[in-house]
Structures are given as C-alpha cells and as structure tokens.
Amino acid sequence: MRVASVLPQAGQWRVETDAGVYTAPRILNCAGAWADRIAAQWGEPVPLQPISPMMLVTLRMDHFLDPVVLGTGRPLSFKQRANGTVLIGGGRRAWVDRDTEWTELDFRSLAEGARTVCDLFPHMRHAVVNRGWAGIEAAMPDEIPVIGRSSRHETAFHAFGFSAHGFELGPIVGRIMADLITTGKTELPIAPFRIERFSGA
Numbered sequence: 001m002r003v004a005s006v007l008p009q010a011g012q013w014r015v016e017t018d019a020g021v022y023t024a025p026r027i028l029n030c031a032g033a034w035a036d037r038i039a040a041q042w043g044e045p046v047p048l049q050p051i052s053p054m055m056l057v058t059l060r061m062d063h064f065l066d067p068v069v070l071g072t073g074r075p076l077s078f079k080q081r082a083n084g085t086v087l088i089g090g091g092r093r094a095w096v097d098r099d100t101e102w103t104e105l106d107f108r109s110l111a112e113g114a115r116t117v118c119d120l121f122p123h124m125r126h127a128v129v130n131r132g133w134a135g136i137e138a139a140m141p142d143e144i145p146v147i148g149r150s151s152r153h154e155t156a157f158h159a160f161g162f163s164a165h166g167f168e169l170g171p172i173v174g175r176i177m178a179d180l181i182t183t184g185k186t187e188l189p190i191a192p193f194r195i196e197r198f199s200g201a
Helices: 031-039 105-119 122-126 166-183
Strands: 003-009 012-017 020-024 028-029 050-053 053-056 075-080 086-089 096-098 103-104 129-134 137-139 146-148 156-159
Touching: 003 031, 028 031, 031 137, 031 156, 053 105, 086 105, 105 122, 105 129, 105 156, 156 166
Parallel strands: 028 156
Antiparallel strands: 003 012, 012 020, 050 137, 053 086, 053 129, 075 086, 096 103, 146 156
C-alpha cells in the first residue's frame, strides 16, 4: 500500500492511499525510509537519508553460535539463526532508490565482509552462501531515531530513523509509543529523540 497524504481534517487524520482512504483520531508516523515525506506534510522537515544495509545468508550449518558478534576493528555483524543459517553483515550498504523500492547489491563490499568472517571464524571457509539481501531503512545525521509527539500536532506522533538499529529498539519504542498515544506521557526520558532537534536544519 502506498500512502499519498496524511493530513488533519475535521478533527481526524485523513490518510489517502492507493488502496483507499482511512481516518483516525490519532496517527503514528512510522514510515521508515519514507517518514520524512510524512513529517514534511506536517510542517516538520527532517534530513533523513534512505540507506540499504546488505547481508549475506548461508545455507544451514550445524549450530555453533548463540550471541550476535559485532566487529570493532572491521565492519562485521555475524549471527546464526535458529534454523542454522548464518547472516553476515556489518553496515555495508547497497545502492537504493526508495521511489521504486529497488536496491542493488555491492558484491565487492559483500566479498570483503565474507573475507572478514573467514579470517575470524576459519570454519566459515566451508560455508555456502545462499543469497544476498538488502533492506531499505532510514538513517538520521546523528544516528539516533526520532521518537515522540509531533511538534505541531497534538494527536500525531513519530517513531522513525533507527539507522539500522530498529530490531533492537523496536520493543521498547513500541512500549513508549503505546504509552504516549494512550496516556499522553511516558516514564522514560525521550527528550533527546524529539523531532525539534532538526528544526534549524
């Protein structure tokens, strides 16, 4: 479903999409790499950058790893899923066109990531890469998300720009947004994430 506009109308929010028109008394902008377009409609422009993190996915292997491994000297994100496949990433990015929702993998960069894994985990030299993958996400200049109430609309809220950390932050941000939307407040300190920090950008 593609959203064309999200605007206040007669005390409600009117969401126009290619699948029809929807209305709601409150609205949450969690549109990921497209969230800046909604924020701009609300008079809150932000310097969001669409990014496309890449990963390699292997065929299933015998279990050997429980934690997620992150590299410090070299870019690396390395984890084994419950089904035995291994995901190899590390912040390497594909080319992305968010308007067409199209990504192109950078196989040279992916190969560097594979070499890093083989250097650190020699048994991975026998792994078989099954596929490459890239998603489309939103990054903010300060690499922290926008979380909280709109600066211009009392019944609108933002949660976007996780800069490739959304999986880790999703559960707590869900709790924060549920509290804000249903009670108007949260007990957690979210001031550093307010959208107003970009008002001078």
